[in-house]
Amino acid sequence: MVRHRLAALFEPQSVITVVSPDARCHLQFDTAVTLHHVVYDPHQAWPSNDGGETRWDLAVVCVPADQLLDVLHHLSAWRPRALSLLTHPSSQPYDAQLIASLTTWAQAQHCLVLGPRSFGLMRPGGKLNASIHPVAPQAGKIAVVSQSRTIATALLDWNENAQVGFSTVVDLGEEMDVDLAAVLDYLAVDVQTDSIVLYLHSHPMARRFASAIYAASAAKPIIVLKAGGIHEGPALRAREEVFSALMRRVGAIRVRYLMQLYAALKVLSLKRRVKGSRIAIVSNGDGVAQLAVDIMRHGTIVELATLSTKTRHALERMALPTDRLQNPIARYAPWTTGYIEQVIESLAVDEQVDGILVLIAPDPYADLSQIADSILKMSTTLYKPLMSCFVGEASMRPLRHRLEQAGIPAMRTPDAAIDAINTLASYYHNQRLAQQILPAESLGRPAQLRAARALITALQQQGVRYMDEADCAQLLGYFQIPIQTQALPQTLPNLAPTSVHSYTDEHYGPYIVFGAAQSQLQFLNSRTSVALPPLNRYLARHLIERAPIWQERLGAEAGGAIYAQLQQALERLSELVSEIPAVKGVHIDPLWLSPSGLYASQLVIELHAQAVTTMPEHTGYSHMAIHPYPRYLVQQHHFSSGQRWALRPIRPEDAQALQEFVRNLSEESRYMRFVSMMRELSASMLSRYTRIDYDRELALVATIPHHTSNKDEGDQVIAFAHYLRNRDGVGAEYALVVADDWQRHGLGVQMMRALIQAATHQGLSYIDGYVLASNYAMLGLLKHLGFKDDMDKYDPSLRRVWLELPQQAS
Structure with missing residues (x-):
């Protein structure tokens, strides 16, 4: 089998470590790994490479920045395939000259570089700890990739109690060479990894990242926590919306808070994962159950399962007079192990239930320690996912810890439990959508690209930044966009006007926004729907249906003819901004909807100040985050x-x-x-x-x-x-x-x-x-x-x- 290009980093068979005496790194390798350890002293002779011409897989270096060039000079004799540069306690900066010298050395040695200033990496299953963290986590199937050393160490510290198993933990440092996309490519085919968690604080290279995460998410769940940035403004908020749209497009799930990430890590460790949205809840009171149901009503795909007749009859046979037998199921009397085991067994065989959540608040009349033992026992025999939530702290923390040590996720609050279930259910929901067979349709008439490009080239040669109405109408015609720019008809349906915009983000390229017209924002929800081109009919439909104005008004009021025209307009507008990189923005506000056509009262098309002369197919459509249909x-x-x-x-x-x-x-x-x-x-x-x-x-x-x-x-x-x-x-x-x-x-x-x-x-x-x-x-x-x-x-x-x-x- 062909070896992966990052195997030297993540699966090294030979390692040389070079650390200064004051370094605080923690190095552990499998006994099968050929190892050579050097305590670096610039005044002492460097050991010789007994292997001669043999290349070493990995060099792990932790020295002050001002000593790095000397270390690299000596490492040349060992010809490592990969180099991991750990952050040193001295925190000396890597200036531009040092980075340039490091780059030149790495290229000459054909050596991949992780870092500099990286936390390092861990592969618990391979007994590899080449990091600054003293304790490696237990081996598992979850990979954690972080752009922040502090978040990586925080996750590891949290995990000492949670006991989630990891396949990989890696901090990318300053991403000089081994970047996020490269690591995702490796983890996508890594047999030790079945799910991936990312923490990002900066925007990765759009095209490489989009391609890598798209490929990985087709095989494994990917959960992404991304910080928005310290200095927030309109441009940054817009970019975050574009990033969220990109995550939806590539099949990853974005969470917003660190607590959600913790919860996701727990649910990813389930041996039997939630692959549907229908949840049965069993609780020992109304309060905790109601909190869980409230969370489910606010933007989650998780829903209460409708119990089968067989399950209802089974619950009736074991019921006390005060029990609630509808989902969420509740018994207010003190629980016994027999009761909870029978309920779980009944729900586990119900084909209308995808997962089971047991919510337990402190109860001085019940032996909750025995209840925890029953849940632990049942979880090992069920083929459906079983999750628990022991709400509280002092008396409940030991019970959660007992379950977590056995590999059973136990949440602290109902909202964390529902968040975790929803995160994973969303991934499988998105994958099912991705695997739906779309209706066959012809490729359609191609746009008049030659004429469109000639028009734009002529305008840019004249220094035009904003196209006039006639040129705008002509460009729309070249792409068969069904939007009329002449005067509005005498009569229009009483429908709220909409708006369609395309903008260009300097990082992610063009994106399309659909929502209410500016004139309607004081009356209607101001939120919009965002998508990245290219769009097909299916994606255009999702862009429309995600917009609040469609959900709250137009979905019920507009007919099929308007819907079809709007889909076609968005699909063709997507083609325009894909094929004409010179277009910086298209702004249609208001856009009036009618069965007889779509009408633009105001249409503005803005061109980039600097002329774009290269055909996008010759650059691989480098102006876009996602490559369009070629x-x-x-x-x-x-x-x-x-x-x-x-x-x-x-x-x-x-x-x-x-x-x-x-x-x-x-x-x-x-x-x-x-x-x-x-x-x-x-x-x-x-x-x-x-x-x-x-x-x-x-x-x-x-x-x-x-x-x-x-x-x-x-x-x-x-x-x-x-x-x-x-x-x-x-x-x-x-x-x-x-x-x-x-x-x-x-x-x-x-x-x-x-x-x-x-x-x-x-x-x-x-x-x-x-x-x-x-x-x-x-x-x-x-x-x-x-x-x-x-x-x-x-x-x-x-x-x-x-x-x-x-x-x-x-």
Whole structure:
């Protein structure tokens, strides 16, 4: 297996440590690790590297900044693959000259750098503690990545009581080289990690971060706590809203407070996680239950489960006259172990219940110690998540601690319990949404890009910053945005006017805002809905429905025609700001809604002061946080018969067509591609293949129009090819399959050539794939394209067929 590029940092097999006598770092490594320890003294001779030409994986350095260059000079003989620079008690600053020298050294040594001024890293499962923290936590499955040394140490200190298990704890320091995106790429494929918690205090590199967190969140829950900043202003508040929109888009869950993060850490440690929103609550009083229900009513997706008839009958059989049998269930009499175990057993088999929360307030008449033991016993036998909340401090803290030591989350307050459940339920809710099969739809008419770009170039050459009404209308027309700019019609429906804006954030690029018109803010909710382009129909619908003006007024008042026009307008506006980087802002306020059309009373389009001349497809759409659909890769072809076909990147809307394609393959073709007898793709595989991050991977389909009964039903997929990045970060694994009826038409060659061209454009060094040795057709095709063919050393029935890609000039 290819080793991950960060394996030298997180899974070192050889380590050299260099620390000054006054350093306060704590170094612990597995006995299998080759270790060399140096107490640094500038006046003493440096030990020699007995390994000669052998590279060491990791160097851990904790010395004052003014001694670093000397240490680096001596470390060159050890040629470490990774360097971790721990913060030193002297707190000497790393000035620009020192950073430049460190960068030059690292590039010459091909060495990754964590830090400088990092807390360090821990990998409890591998007995690795290379940090300034004295006590490593117990091993577990949660990774913590922090941009703050103080937050990392606070989490570890809190965890000494909570006893949550961690797979990784790492503080990034000043992120000179090993940044947040790189660590996320590693954790996404790390078998020791099944969930990730991030603390951020600055905004990471937008595109790299968005790509990395999107890939990781597709496999594992990611919880993000981000500080807004010390000096708050309108621009910062807007950026925080954009960041929240980005988290929604990439599938991560953002929490706002440190206590929410603590609660999330506890619930992530559950062996059986909450994967639904229907919760059954059992309490020993109304007060704590009502507090929990109140929290559920304010912006959570968690809801009270409706108990099945069977469960209600089971509760009735064990009930006392004063018990409440509806959810939330309550018994006011002192609890017994028999009662709570029977209730939990009944709820655990109810298919309408996704999780169980037991709320307990102090009760001098009940033996709560025995109740805690019962909950502990039940949690080990249930297949559903069981959470507890022992409300209080003096008498309840020991009970919580007992459960937590056994790995059972026990919360202190009802709001913390509901917050924690909601956080994890939200992640799985978002993943289910992401795996929904979108209705098939045609790609649609492309915008008149050449004409639009020519118009903008001419205006910028004239020094225009704000386009006049005629030019604005012309630009909207080029992108088929259904918004009229002429005079309003005589009659309009009595609907509240709205507004649509696009702004450009200097960090995250363009974003779109939908809400009430400025004139309505004194009467209506002033909050708006924010989304980052690119938008498809599905995402445009979510942008509309998240806006308070739609939730409170227009959702019930506007008809389907208005809804459809608004979706199309937002989708096309998204395309405009994606394809024309020179546009700084678009402001439509008010926007009047009518079944006959959308009307802009005032339309302003602002251009950047500095002319933008490079086509966005040539820069990888670097002005955006998320790479849009690469329409420029769409190719139109004809077979020798005259049949028209298209080669294009896949879209989420192709999910159903791709599933039909796989179902219709012969058993031989399915086996040659998937090396299994699977008959169709699972929901997660279908989502993985169709929801592509075009910045780092690609999936292509060959399609023909699909017509039945004179009705256009989108496209029929007749071939599919894709590549996914390898663990080393520089290569990718490809795959190709062509429908049986369309083989020997040249599709395979054309699709592989398109894949090779795209992989080269993305800067990959090679692509490889594993082909059955009996698949002579595929092996011949790849040989024709210049691929090299090696026997797989682990499986003689497979061939590793690979191609080294030309490196583009930077």
